[in-house]
Amino acid sequence: MKLQNFFKLLFFLLFFLLSLNSVAKESTEDRVKKLTLELRCMTCQNQSVSDSDSDFAKDISKIVEEKFKDGLSEKEIKIFLTDRYGEYILLNPYFNSKNLLLWLFPFVLVIASMFVFFKKIKKK
Amino acid sequence: MEKRLQMISLIGFFALCFSTIFSFTLLIPVSIFKINIKYFILIFRLSTFLVCISFISLIFAYVSSDFTNFNVFQNSHSDKPLIYKITGAWGNHEGSILLWICMISLYGFFYSLISKSANEFKILVLKFQSALFIIFALFIILTSNPFLVNSVFVEEGLGLNPILQDPALAIHPPMLYLGYVGFSLVFSLAIASLFRNNLDQDWINEARTWSMISWGFLTAGIALGSYWAYYELGWGGWWFWDPVENISLMPWIAGLALVHSLLMIRGEQAIEKWIVFLAILCFSLSILGTFLVRSGILTSVHSFASDASRGLFILLIFFLTTGFGFLIFLIKTPSKKDDLHLLLINKTSALIINNILMMITVFTILLGTIYPIIIEVLTNKRISVGGPYFNSTVLPILLPGFLLMSIAPVLSWKTNQIKKFRIYVICFLILSLIVSLQSYFTSFNTWGFIGLILGSWIIIASIISIMIRHRFSFTIKYITSINSFIAHIGVGVMIIGVTFSSIYQKEYNFNIEVGDKVSLENEILKFNDMQIIEEKNYQSLKANISIKKKNGNIIYIKPGKNYYPVSKMITTEAGIYHDWFKDIYITLGSENNNIWFIRVLINPLVSFIWLGVIIMVFSSAIAVIKK
Amino acid sequence: MKKIVLILPLILLTIICLFFLLFILLEKNPNEPPSALLYKDLPTFTSNNLYNKNINLGSNDLKEKYTLINFFASWCTPCRVEHHFFFEIKKENPDLFILGLAHKDDPNDSKKYLEEEGNPYSFVGLDQDGKIAFEFGVFGLPETFIVNSDGKIIFKHTGPLTKEIIKNEITKLF
Numbered sequence A: 001m002k003l004q005n006f007f008k009l010l011f012f013l014l015f016f017l018l019s020l021n022s023v024a025k026e027s028t029e030d031r032v033k034k035l036t037l038e039l040r041c042m043t044c045q046n047q048s049v050s051d052s053d054s055d056f057a058k059d060i061s062k063i064v065e066e067k068f069k070d071g072l073s074e075k076e077i078k079i080f081l082t083d084r085y086g087e088y089i090l091l092n093p094y095f096n097s098k099n100l101l102l103w104l105f106p107f108v109l110v111i112a113s114m115f116v117f118f119k120k121i122k123k124k
Numbered sequence B: 001m002e003k004r005l006q007m008i009s010l011i012g013f014f015a016l017c018f019s020t021i022f023s024f025t026l027l028i029p030v031s032i033f034k035i036n037i038k039y040f041i042l043i044f045r046l047s048t049f050l051v052c053i054s055f056i057s058l059i060f061a062y063v064s065s066d067f068t069n070f071n072v073f074q075n076s077h078s079d080k081p082l083i084y085k086i087t088g089a090w091g092n093h094e095g096s097i098l099l100w101i102c103m104i105s106l107y108g109f110f111y112s113l114i115s116k117s118a119n120e121f122k123i124l125v126l127k128f129q130s131a132l133f134i135i136f137a138l139f140i141i142l143t144s145n146p147f148l149v150n151s152v153f154v155e156e157g158l159g160l161n162p163i164l165q166d167p168a169l170a171i172h173p174p175m176l177y178l179g180y181v182g183f184s185l186v187f188s189l190a191i192a193s194l195f196r197n198n199l200d201q202d203w204i205n206e207a208r209t210w211s212m213i214s215w216g217f218l219t220a221g222i223a224l225g226s227y228w229a230y231y232e233l234g235w236g237g238w239w240f241w242d243p244v245e246n247i248s249l250m251p252w253i254a255g256l257a258l259v260h261s262l263l264m265i266r267g268e269q270a271i272e273k274w275i276v277f278l279a280i281l282c283f284s285l286s287i288l289g290t291f292l293v294r295s296g297i298l299t300s301v302h303s304f305a306s307d308a309s310r311g312l313f314i315l316l317i318f319f320l321t322t323g324f325g326f327l328i329f330l331i332k333t334p335s336k337k338d339d340l341h342l343l344l345i346n347k348t349s350a351l352i353i354n355n356i357l358m359m360i361t362v363f364t365i366l367l368g369t370i371y372p373i374i375i376e377v378l379t380n381k382r383i384s385v386g387g388p389y390f391n392s393t394v395l396p397i398l399l400p401g402f403l404l405m406s407i408a409p410v411l412s413w414k415t416n417q418i419k420k421f422r423i424y425v426i427c428f429l430i431l432s433l434i435v436s437l438q439s440y441f442t443s444f445n446t447w448g449f450i451g452l453i454l455g456s457w458i459i460i461a462s463i464i465s466i467m468i469r470h471r472f473s474f475t476i477k478y479i480t481s482i483n484s485f486i487a488h489i490g491v492g493v494m495i496i497g498v499t500f501s502s503i504y505q506k507e508y509n510f511n512i513e514v515g516d517k518v519s520l521e522n523e524i525l526k527f528n529d530m531q532i533i534e535e536k537n538y539q540s541l542k543a544n545i546s547i548k549k550k551n552g553n554i555i556y557i558k559p560g561k562n563y564y565p566v567s568k569m570i571t572t573e574a575g576i577y578h579d580w581f582k583d584i585y586i587t588l589g590s591e592n593n594n595i596w597f598i599r600v601l602i603n604p605l606v607s608f609i610w611l612g613v614i615i616m617v618f619s620s621a622i623a624v625i626k627k
Numbered sequence C: 001m002k003k004i005v006l007i008l009p010l011i012l013l014t015i016i017c018l019f020f021l022l023f024i025l026l027e028k029n030p031n032e033p034p035s036a037l038l039y040k041d042l043p044t045f046t047s048n049n050l051y052n053k054n055i056n057l058g059s060n061d062l063k064e065k066y067t068l069i070n071f072f073a074s075w076c077t078p079c080r081v082e083h084h085f086f087f088e089i090k091k092e093n094p095d096l097f098i099l100g101l102a103h104k105d106d107p108n109d110s111k112k113y114l115e116e117e118g119n120p121y122s123f124v125g126l127d128q129d130g131k132i133a134f135e136f137g138v139f140g141l142p143e144t145f146i147v148n149s150d151g152k153i154i155f156k157h158t159g160p161l162t163k164e165i166i167k168n169e170i171t172k173l174f
Helices: A003-019 A028-036 A055-069 A074-085 A097-123 B002-026 B037-063 B070-075 B082-088 B093-114 B119-143 B167-195 B202-232 B243-264 B269-295 B308-332 B347-379 B387-405 B421-441 B446-469 B476-481 B483-503 B606-625 C002-025 C077-092 C107-117 C131-135 C163-173
Strands: B506-512 B517-520 B523-534 B539-548 B554-557 B560-564 B569-573 B575-578 B582-592 B595-604 C046-048 C056-058 C067-072 C097-103 C123-127 C143-147 C153-158
Touching (some): A028 A055, A028 A074, A055 A074, A097 B387, B002 B119, B037 B070, B037 B082, B037 B119, B082 B167, B093 B119, B093 B167, B093 B202, B093 B269, B119 B308, B167 B269, B167 B308, B202 B243, B202 B269, B202 B569, B202 B606, B269 B347, B269 C002, B308 C002, B347 B387, B347 C002, B387 B483, B421 B446, B446 B483, B476 B483, B483 B595, B523 B595, B539 B595, B554 B582, C077 C097, C077 C107, C077 C163, C097 C131, C107 C123, C153 C163
Parallel strands (some): C067 C097, C097 C123
Antiparallel strands (some): B506 B595, B517 B523, B523 B539, B539 B554, B539 B560, B560 B569, B575 B582, B582 B595, C046 C056, C067 C143, C143 C153
């Protein structure tokens, strides 16, 4: 096997695996844990709600759990929280026009540098 | 007594001033006053000696609890153990910057001892080093003098932040600074190389040694900080993508790119130019780190006292130094001869891919760290950019780099081929089969699968390469020749540790009373009793918890809380049971009617992370020895 | 083209430094994020009176007048520090409706606190479970809001009020 083909195969395998994120139904507890990991504990120093045992964090966890039980989706809960506390509470910022640069920058950089690199190699 | 003590501060301050003045004399252009190389170096060393005196007198002021010194009064207490009196000297803003300039000078000093460069080049490097020294020395003298005399007479100091009263955190700042500041010398070397007349590349060898040393210290410093965060913060993690952590990671990654480029260069001018750029970038990221931390404009776990005027001053230093570096780079850089030997997969292209990926990572982290500041200035809204963002951007970018790393050292310079490539392919297939089976029978997790396969593949590929290419012998030469593989094995070990400890971490929460037993993964956890221990500088409340293992052995874990009366602060002390395969990590929460909340985390393979770091630091030490 | 690539680091550096400079000069406080509720509508809530459980006050009752809302608690030390300022504010703006909300506090403790420190509030409401505070995005006591006659929040402050804040920011609003 040629080295190049080997690498192609490897990358294919990796991207396949990455796209294969499990879609299994999660329990409320898991969903609470997952969401609270993405929420900032506003009274702590750079700690997520899930990691903290401050009063604020406990209240927020409770509210998140209630909202999940009421049937709200993760996105709706996030909107509910940001209406009150601002986007500051989200450790994972929204993908919106304001944060476009933040989210696109790394991937644009990767694509641009790949483009330049392969052009260089072709030239040789 | 009093007078004698005040003398110490006075000596310290004057030593600092004279050291700065001596450094100034070194900057006098040759056209005005030609100085003999011998005297030049003598003056430089004298300046180093004086700044060391200055720092030692600060330590002495701390050790003797000299509260006539305002800095000591604010950050020390006579009840502290001796070790924390010493480390208290750099546990505050003023002292830490004094340590920083002390190191700038010391790096120059050792350079002047070791360097075999031509005299003119040596003088040039030391001149840049002195210029950096002067800039930071002025910063100390003008805005953060540690030798200010206390205006009122006091008997006792205010005490050191209890979070800092810890062995790992006591040596963490000097380690980190040895790393940051080491890049100042590489910076000076790179700038000086732009001014030299001929095109010889001798400076590359020196830059290689010094950047390797700095990178090794930086690695150790970051790891110590991270280890501290693991057991002291009590959150069960060891990396939080905290701004302060991010800004130490940026020079680390840039330094890593620099070290790789320096090791791989074989006279190509294009790469030399790139190295100069990286050297400038590394040091400016180090200053940026200092700026962001010291100005206090980022909220962080590691809270530091902040002051706007200091922030402005460091911002100015950052702008001038970095701007100067890039400006010289722009003006003086020789017109590039495109002399890269590129193939789709050969060593040069692997090096370039590796550098590109690392640079993208650095800029992504930089953007993520300062983006909230940009948004707040523009829209007056505040956003957070935290762990989830970095995990979802940085990790995918680094992934191909890790993959490449497994075989990069055995790639050839000239061709697309690898010797005995078939063995690698077969081993890889066997490995993926094993890992697939393993993840099929346990709970499948995409990132867990990728991490495990990458980590173990890096280790296995490196071992295969060592076995194929080098005959085993018990000599230093053997170790130096397989050093690059050793370093990569370290990374592989660390990847496995990181993957397991973050993805397969398990959390259990209990509300229990003294005497209660609960079951924990087939083992029995018992809450024995609660103790209060009086230490010299704090009171400690410790829960005595025992876990009875399946094989009958009993282990004791003592999580607790410490109360520091001087600063009226409570710190959590996680109780950790280490073994090679897992850590049992317990934190004590709040109490309600004698029922205690305890959080038990089972962190698998955490020891691999520290082991990986130790291997990497070891290998960088070997690389320094190897000439 | 080559030159542009080389100038790029300098441009980026300047931009970054500019933002830092602005951030410092605008005196942004890292520990006090701007409120999400500023210039938005007052959240809906109802609160029972501290002294008489049968009297309610809801957000609808606050229409068409300026209202100052202050979250306090007897266990909150900084609250005591700012407490006397409300008497001053009240003296200077007799028309202002000052609503105090006792956050996660035992009613008896709140009563005792107001006996000790005095009661500047036009109405003292209870927020024992913290639900109202949640609607207001409160995360650290004390917090103070000012609502205008249109029912919009026009001022918010986290932490104890100071003389400067009252002079420079609050007095301007009326």
